[in-house]
Amino acid sequence: xxxxxxxxxxxxxxxxxxxxxxxxxxxxxxxxxxxxxxxxxxxxxxxxxxxxxxxxxxxxxxxxxxxxxxxxxxxxxxxxxxxxxxxxxxxxxxxxxxxxxxxxxxxxxxxxxxxxxxxxxxxxxxxxxxxxxxxxxxxxxxxxxxxxxxxxxxxxxxxxxxxxxxxxxxxxxxxxxxxxxxxxxxxxxxxxxxxxxxxxxxxxxxxxxxxxxxxxxxxxxxxxxxxxxxxxxxxxxxxxxxxxxxxxxxxxxxxxxxxxxxxxxxxxxxxxxxxxxxxxxxxxxxxxxxxxxxxxxxxxxxxxxxxxxxxxxxxxxxxxxxxxxxxxxxx
Amino acid sequence: xxxxxxxxxxxxxxxxxxxxxxxxxxxxxxxxxxxxxxxxxxxxxxxxxxxxxxxxxxxxxxxxxxxxxxxxxxxxxxxxxxxxxxxxxxxxxxxxxxxxxxxxxxxxxxxxxxxxxxxxxxxxxxxxxxxxxxxxxxxxxxxxxxxxxxxxxxxxxxxxxxxxxxxxxxxxxxxxxxxxxxxxxxxxxxxxxxxxxxxxxxxxxxxxxxxxxxxxxxxxxxxxxxxxxxxxxxxxxxxxxxxxxxxxxxxxxxxxxxxxxxxxxxxxxxxxxxxxxxxxxxxxxxxxxxxxxxxxxxxxxxxxxxxxxxxxxxxxxxxxxxxxxxx
Numbered sequence: 001x002x003x004x005x006x007x008x009x010x011x012x013x014x015x016x017x018x019x020x021x022x023x024x025x026x027x028x029x030x031x032x033x034x035x036x037x038x039x040x041x042x043x044x045x046x047x048x049x050x051x052x053x054x055x056x057x058x059x060x061x062x063x064x065x066x067x068x069x070x071x072x073x074x075x076x077x078x079x080x081x082x083x084x085x086x087x088x089x090x091x092x093x094x095x096x097x098x099x100x101x102x103x104x105x106x107x108x109x110x111x112x113x114x115x116x117x118x119x120x121x122x123x124x125x126x127x128x129x130x131x132x133x134x135x136x137x138x139x140x141x142x143x144x145x146x147x148x149x150x151x152x153x154x155x156x157x158x159x160x161x162x163x164x165x166x167x168x169x170x171x172x173x174x175x176x177x178x179x180x181x182x183x184x185x186x187x188x189x190x191x192x193x194x195x196x197x198x199x200x201x202x203x204x205x206x207x208x209x210x211x212x213x214x215x216x217x218x219x220x221x222x223x224x225x226x227x228x229x230x231x232x233x234x235x236x237x238x239x240x241x242x243x244x245x246x247x248x249x250x251x252x253x254x255x256x257x258x259x260x261x262x263x264x265x266x267x268x269x270x271x272x273x274x275x276x277x278x279x280x281x282x283x284x285x286x287x288x289x290x291x292x293x294x295x296x297x298x299x300x301x302x303x304x305x306x307x308x309x310x311x312x313x314x315x316x317x318x319x320x321x322x323x324x325x326x327x328x329x330x331x
Numbered sequence: 332x333x334x335x336x337x338x339x340x341x342x343x344x345x346x347x348x349x350x351x352x353x354x355x356x357x358x359x360x361x362x363x364x365x366x367x368x369x370x371x372x373x374x375x376x377x378x379x380x381x382x383x384x385x386x387x388x389x390x391x392x393x394x395x396x397x398x399x400x401x402x403x404x405x406x407x408x409x410x411x412x413x414x415x416x417x418x419x420x421x422x423x424x425x426x427x428x429x430x431x432x433x434x435x436x437x438x439x440x441x442x443x444x445x446x447x448x449x450x451x452x453x454x455x456x457x458x459x460x461x462x463x464x465x466x467x468x469x470x471x472x473x474x475x476x477x478x479x480x481x482x483x484x485x486x487x488x489x490x491x492x493x494x495x496x497x498x499x500x501x502x503x504x505x506x507x508x509x510x511x512x513x514x515x516x517x518x519x520x521x522x523x524x525x526x527x528x529x530x531x532x533x534x535x536x537x538x539x540x541x542x543x544x545x546x547x548x549x550x551x552x553x554x555x556x557x558x559x560x561x562x563x564x565x566x567x568x569x570x571x572x573x574x575x576x577x578x579x580x581x582x583x584x585x586x587x588x589x590x591x592x593x594x595x596x597x598x599x600x601x602x603x604x605x606x607x608x609x610x611x612x613x614x615x616x617x618x619x620x621x622x623x624x625x626x627x628x629x630x631x632x633x634x635x636x637x638x639x640x641x642x643x644x645x646x647x648x649x650x651x652x653x654x655x656x657x658x
Contacts, residue, residue: 147404167390
């Protein structure tokens with residue numbers, strides 16, 4: 001049996017439909033971000049997730065609401081897949097007071113503690129030890145939750161990658177290390193910056209490590225299910241490398257001199273949305289009318305998000321010094 | 332009141348706080364069976380067990396990051412970095428994660444974490460192992476920076492650090508570990524942050540110090556009184572963030588002269604900040620320019636004579652005060 005058959009059978013039409021909807025939502029949301037960036041509404045660094053949607057959707061679908069997530073700076077997809085309000089994510093990108101971080105974070109620093117979404121981290125690999133600590137806290141407090149840590153292939157050269165993998169195994173923390181290998185650390189191919197293969201590094205620290213097709217949402221989902229079961233059973237950390245690809249440049253200012261358009265086209269042929277759509281159609285789970293309806297729904301949500309962001313107020317200048325430190329309320 | 336060394340006062344603070352609050356746990360390099368490089372955590376492994384006293388790999392960035400994550404997960408960790416010299420390796424975690432998460436998350440996240448480290452020169456450990464970086468950490472908004480000079484303050488401030496909801500950089504001068512002092516044994520004894528301590532009242536000059544330099548300031552004040560009949564007021568800042576500038580300004584308005592003494596380098600050091608604030612707030616009260624007695628602008632050499640020539644001494648403080656009265 002192939003991955004597609006098993007996951008398709010367990011998940012059924014409704015959940016697969018949700019996966020498809022979420023991937024389409026992220027795709028359209030990112031396109032809108034790009035538009036708003038060129039209009040000057042979104043500023044700063046903007047890293048689009050287009051092409052990698054299967055990773056975010058497949059991973060988040062396996063988590064419980066009390067699980068904790070830390071991720072990298074290409075974080076819009078993870079935020080949306082985790083169920084953060086698209087309106088408030090878009091408002092954050094536009095620096096508005098209604099944004100998930102009140103306009104203080106921007107694209108790379110999205111937070112929603114109510115969803116266990118503890119941030120995008122813009123210093124490469126800085127959040128890996130945080131995920132070990134979050135797992136440690138869960139274990140020490142005897143909670144059933146786990147910490148999911150998402151990072152890119154560029155992280156594996158950092159010392160904190162190795163420090164974190166080592167400590168998570170030593171202390172058996174319920175941490176899932178999820179490496180989105182999109183082949184490039186900015187513009188450097190990962191094969192030119194790493195002397196070995198990524199899962200081998202994790203295996204060297206004595207944790208289970210697998211590599212999966214990160215452009216197949218069902219493959220990601222199944223790998224994550226195993227990882228989650230491993231962590232919940234108290235067996236310590238688990239490592240997943242998902243082979244994926246970003247269609248857009250590293251950020252909006254990337255002239256993409258390091259890769260050929262042919263390569264991008266080749267990956268577009270394996271597109272995660274097209275693949276799930278085909279799978280669902282073959283199974284009789286999706287009609288053209290239903291797909292059209294999904295497309296319209298996504299269009300509406302993204303349109304509303306952009307409108308919400310546009311119409312939201314700027315943070316007041318009198319809030320500049322808010323949240324420097326947390327102090328007890330004076331009554 | 333019980334007389335004890337600063338290292339024992341610190342240990343008492345850790346013990347009492349760990350008994351009071353089950354979310355507190357300790358992690359660091361050699362804090363378990365070894366008892367800590369400066370014996371602060373000696374016996375705590377036996378008393379609290381491996382779950383709450385955790386020996387870590389030598390991985391400063393990683394262990395501070397784990398502490399931050401555990402704090403975000405609802406615990407109140409203490410990370411011991413052995414010495415401040417190794418904290419450079421954890422600087423990104425301290426500055427970019429611990430200090431900023433509360434602000435960047437719009438108040439959603441906070442990082443209740445105590446990071447302890449030994450600091451200071453004077454032990455012939457060479458340039459890489461002799462830093463005084465209190466001022467460096469005080470530079471970053473979002474952190475609290477604590478640097479006790481006595482056993483009583485060490486205990487009260489460390490206990491207070493565990494009542495804070497933010498990351499506290501707790502810096503202990505190695506020369507202070509063996510100093511003895513009276514310490515209250517009340518388990519609720521706390522020393523509030525941002526309250527400087529007027530250690531000695533005087534009328535002619537204000538000497539401001541923190542951490543190890545408080546002792547040079549006190550010895551200089553005694554020399555000034557007995558040898559020169561100059562009455563010096565000595566202020567121990569106790570915490571650099573929050574900073575109790577009001578106490579310093581009130582004193583300078585009384586004495587009309589200020590000398591700052593610190594182990595930090597002169598160039599760009601914390602004394603420059605103090606000097607600027609005194610100038611901004613008490614310019615019209617000053618009878619002489621603010622003087623700074625700091626570490627000479629050089630990495631601390633191993634050789635004893637050279638090292639002592641670089642570090643500030645009580646004689647340097649006396650000299651700085653006398654210059655003010657001559658000019």
